[in-house]
Structure formats: C-alpha cells, structure tokens
Amino acid sequence: MKVLVYLAHPRPDRSEVNATLFRQASNAGHVTSIDLYATYPSMDIDIDAEQRRLVEHDVIVFQHPFYWYSCPALLKEWIDLVLEYGFAYGPQGQALKGKQVMHVISCGAARHAYTQEGYKGVTVPELLRPFKATWQLCQVEWLPPLVLFDAGRAEADGRLDEHCQHYRALLDLLHHTPLHAAQLSRHALFNDYLSDAPFDTNHETSSASSLGSSPSFHSPHGRN
Numbered sequence: 001m002k003v004l005v006y007l008a009h010p011r012p013d014r015s016e017v018n019a020t021l022f023r024q025a026s027n028a029g030h031v032t033s034i035d036l037y038a039t040y041p042s043m044d045i046d047i048d049a050e051q052r053r054l055v056e057h058d059v060i061v062f063q064h065p066f067y068w069y070s071c072p073a074l075l076k077e078w079i080d081l082v083l084e085y086g087f088a089y090g091p092q093g094q095a096l097k098g099k100q101v102m103h104v105i106s107c108g109a110a111r112h113a114y115t116q117e118g119y120k121g122v123t124v125p126e127l128l129r130p131f132k133a134t135w136q137l138c139q140v141e142w143l144p145p146l147v148l149f150d151a152g153r154a155e156a157d158g159r160l161d162e163h164c165q166h167y168r169a170l171l172d173l174l175h176h177t178p179l180h181a182a183q184l185s186r187h188a189l190f191n192d193y194l195s196d197a198p199f200d201t202n203h204e205t206s207s208a209s210s211l212g213s214s215p216s217f218h219s220p221h222g223r224n
Contacts, residue, residue, distance in 0.1 A: 003174050004057035005033045008064040008075035012037070017106045017151040018065060020160060024168040025063070030175045032057065036074050043074055050082045055095055059174050060140075063104040065151075069127045079134065088138040097139040100179070102190065103131065104167065106151035114149075125188045141181050146170060146190040166194065 005025040012019040012035070025033040032053070040046075054060065064071050086092050105124065112118045114127075124147050125132075132142045146167070154160040170190070173179070187193040 001058040001175050001178065002056065003031045003059045003061060003171060004053060005031055005061045005063060005171070006075070006078075007033070007035045008037065008062065008072045008078075009035075010037050010072050010074070015065075016155045017148060017160065017163065018063060021104070021106075021148075021164060021167050022063060024164050025061075025171060028168065028171050028175075031171050036078060037072075040074065043077055045078055045081050047081050047084070050078065051084075051087055051095070054082070054099070057099070059100045059102070061102050061104055061171075061174070064106075066105045066107045066124070066127075066147075069122075071131075083134065083138060094139070098141070100141045100143055100174075101135045102143040102174075103128065103145040104148075104170075105145055106148045108152045109150065111147075111149040123188065143179060143181060144184050144187050144190045144193065146194075170194075 005022075007018065007022045007025075009015055009018045009022075012022070022033065022035065025031050034053070062071070062075060064075055070076070083089070084093075087095050107114070107124070109120065113120050114122065114124050116123075124145060128145060135142050148154070148163055150157075151163075154163055184190070184193055187196070
C-alpha cells in the first residue's frame with residue numbers, strides 16, 4: 001500500500017510533537033510526506049498536483065493538531081479545493097473510490113477530557129464526523145483516528161520517543177498490512193486497536209496503551 005502523509009501545522013517551529021512525528025514519516029522510505037504549510041505558504045494550492053498525489057496513493061494520512069476541535073485553516077482550504085465535484089464525488093467523481101484515509105491528531109488535553117463525563121463533554125470521533133462524512137461521500141474508507149492525547153507535555157514527561165515509535169509502527173502497518181473499517185468497527189480510536197492487537201516493529205512489541213493519559217487541562221492549541 002502506498003502511503004501519503006500530509007502535515008498541516010502552521011507553526012512547526014513551536015511544535016513539541018508534530019514536527020518530531022513528521023520526521024518519522026519523512027524518514028520512512030515507503031511514505032510520501034508533504035508539509036502543506038511549507039509547500040503552500042501563501043495558501044495557493046496546486047489542485048492538479050494534489051489530485052495527482054491522491055490518485056497515486058492508496059492510504060492518505062492527515063497529521064495535524066486539533067485546533068478548536070477541527071483542523072488548521074490550510075487543511076480545510078485543501079479539502080474545499082482539492083476534493084472537486086467530478087473528481088472526488090458526483091456521478092463521474094470516482095477517482096478516490098476504494099482508498100483509505102486516517103487522521104493522526106495531537107490534543108493538548110488528556111483522553112478523559114474528551115468523554116461525556118469529561119470537561120469537554122464530547123468525544124474526538126464525534127467531533128470528527130464532518131471529516132468522516134466528507135470522505136464517505138468521496139467513497140473513501142474511513143479508518144479510526146490515531147490520537148495523541150496530552151501532547152503538549154509529551155516531551156517533558158518523556159513520552160515523545162514512545163509516540164514516535166507508535167507513529168512509525170503505524171505507518172509500517174498501513175504500508176504492509178491491508179486494514180479495513182470492518183475489522184476496526186468496534187474501535188472508536190486507532191489507539192484502542194493497537195492496544196488490543198499489539199504489533200511488532202524492530203523486534204519490539206508495542207501497544208498503544210500509553211497514548212491515553214491522566215486528566216489534565218490545556219489550551220485548545222497548546223504547543224503540540
């Protein structure tokens with residue numbers, strides 16, 4: 001499977017997580033990695049080039065911080081322009097049919113905050129419904145998101161290296177092992193799939209149990 005990773009972060013120089021994680025994608029020989037803000041600093045998106053990229057790959061991964069329960073502005077602009085009628089959807093819009101998409105998100109708050117009982121009162125999958133609906137309209141298979149909670153403290157807590165290992169292992173998994181939404185249907189987050197079915201990378205078995213963390217409060221943007 002050919003994997004395409006888009007980083008959408010307007011200030012990677014201030015990122016404690018996403019810039020480091022993106023280096024994992026960039027260093028993976030089987031992954032095409034695109035930094036959207038570096039590629040389009042004026043937000044002048046090359047629609048034809050982006051559509052060609054999508055056609056040439058099987059799995060699309062969007063890596064971004066969870067800005068105000070959504071994505072940074074350039075990624076929304078990318079979605080609005082690149083997923084054109086007649087290309088991505090509509091009677092003749094079959095170009096993306098059968099491909100897969102996943103969001104890899106960093107959140108400043110802990111996992112418990114994104115529950116009905118937590119202070120946000122809503123889950124990450126619920127907040128991602130507009131993205132899921134968009135991709136389903138394009139006949140793209142939606143895979144549960146991988147969410148790095150409490151990301152702003154990952155480096156200080158010594159968890160950043162572990163995050164990187166999980167992300168690199170995920171990219172290897174997407175490249176080597178076909179995954180389908182049906183087999184992931186009971187998992188709201190990809191974190192939980194990894195916890196239930198640990199995978200091996202570099203002969204070390206990893207689980208994603210540490211991708212969640214204890215409750216804490218952070219700003220919506222943080223430094224993730």
